[in-house]
Amino acid sequence: MWDTPYPWLIPLLLVLAAVFLYPILQIVRLSFTDANMIQVGYDYTLESYLRMFTLPGFLPMIGTTAFFVFFSVVFQLFAGFIVALLIVQGEKMNLRGTVVVRTSVLVAWAIPGVVIGVIWGMLYNETDAGIINYALSTIGLGPVSFLSDPTMALLSVTLANIWRGTAFSMILMYAGLKTVSKDVLEAAVIDGASALQRMKNVILPAIAPIILVNLIIISIDTFNTFDMVMALTGGGPGNSTEVIALSIYTAIFREFNLGEGAATAVVLLVVNVVMTLVYLKVLGRRGEE
Template sequence: MGGHRVRPWLWMLPLGAVLLLVFVYPLIEIVRVSFTDASLVAGEPYSYTVSAYRSVAAGQDFADILRITFLFVLFSVVFQLLLGLAIALLVDTARRRGLRGAMVTRTVVLTAWAIPGVVIGVIWRMLYQEGPSGILNYLLGLVGLPGQEFLSDPDAALVSVTVANVWRGTALSMILMYAGLQTVPRDLLEAARIDGAGVLQSFRAVTFPVLLPLIAIDLVTITVETFNTFDMVIALTEGGPGTATQVLALGVYDQMFNQLAFGRGAAMSVVLLLINLVMVGVYFRYTARREAIT
């Protein structure tokens, strides 16, 4: 029998080969190219140097991209968490009370999660279209308000992109929070009510501690996803007006395929990778500390 036993690592070889080919090798190449002055201009030679990183560190354009990205991520994550939790609480309360529409609400919210980012960008571009033909400006006109420059004003454009991203990402937060609410012990909630605890007190003492691990997972997930947002932004604003909505992932694309600065674009992509690794590292440290306490 022992001679016919198949070692487990043999089953992992095909998967390992695929991961090396499509993930590890390109990652190593990006890091390698980031230490060059390579350009996508045909036939142009390159040399190994750290000039790309120096250019990124000293460049005002990169500082502006980081500022735009962090504002975009900060407000997107905060509102996705809050709205996702609020919708999950409402849907869970409606379900427990047998109210109609809970299933429809969940379906509508999940629809935003299923729509591709490019399609979402196109949809919101139609909503934000300026002039009387724009849907939002038409609605504003019905209530006597002036039309807004949603995408042509730099400050308004960043707010508009953030709103679209919040609408897109709230669904994932709602899914995680709703799943967490199903694990809250109902007997503890009943005991809290018998002891005279109000809705907010019950949430703080019973519901929130149960949801805290899921909130941590959701926080890391949507933060990493928002840092990597590309498809929706390029379909909605293409980074404009000017560079007002050029987030980091879009900045990498612009450097590589518009400016043809392959080395500098690779260096920016390494910075994006490091940010993602820091977020994942913070999450693993949090979970390890929580497991040590429990």
């Protein structure tokens, strides 16, 4: 029995079960209760789910989250790739300062979400004290309602999140680009492939697995983002920037509604798992081809 690796995995399984599986099961269990943080005891019920799916607010929340995640992920992937490509090209050309660029981009990734929310809050401030609005006023424009107009607020929050996530995306893309074989690239050049052709037929296929991992990580990260949104808009104005993760926080910590918060958390978990499976299935298969 000791010849197999399984006994050695037992401690890991125990730890995973205790810190990962157990909390998830608890959340699922709580989502079928009417538990709140003010009274002891609870009953098992489907009310939390019924409430969530039938009340006004659920569909707008899904819509807001979908917009936020879709545009965040697309632009983080794109911007991350462009920055990484620039750094790699810079290194190839022995340009000075590539390390500085890499490090300074990384700083964005190291700043806590709440701080990012506060910083962007200063930028977006709608009085003359707001940095962007002040800049606009010097050329006779503005003020722009960055945070008090429902549509602008969602755009503003998404833009701040793109800025925040680009750094991480860049790190992965950079790592991916560094693995592209120079020989193959040289061979492509000798074969007369144009820059676009090299990108399409050599670089992108080579880093496809990294792009997939990047896509999964930043998608999940964006779905789970609430700290930055909370600091920047608190979900407002109205609930125009209330993404699923923030709604969980509001339900549990501001309305003390544990059952409903847990039910929303289960929905978020299901969305994350389904999305990951779809990515793996669709993109993973393409990668193999």
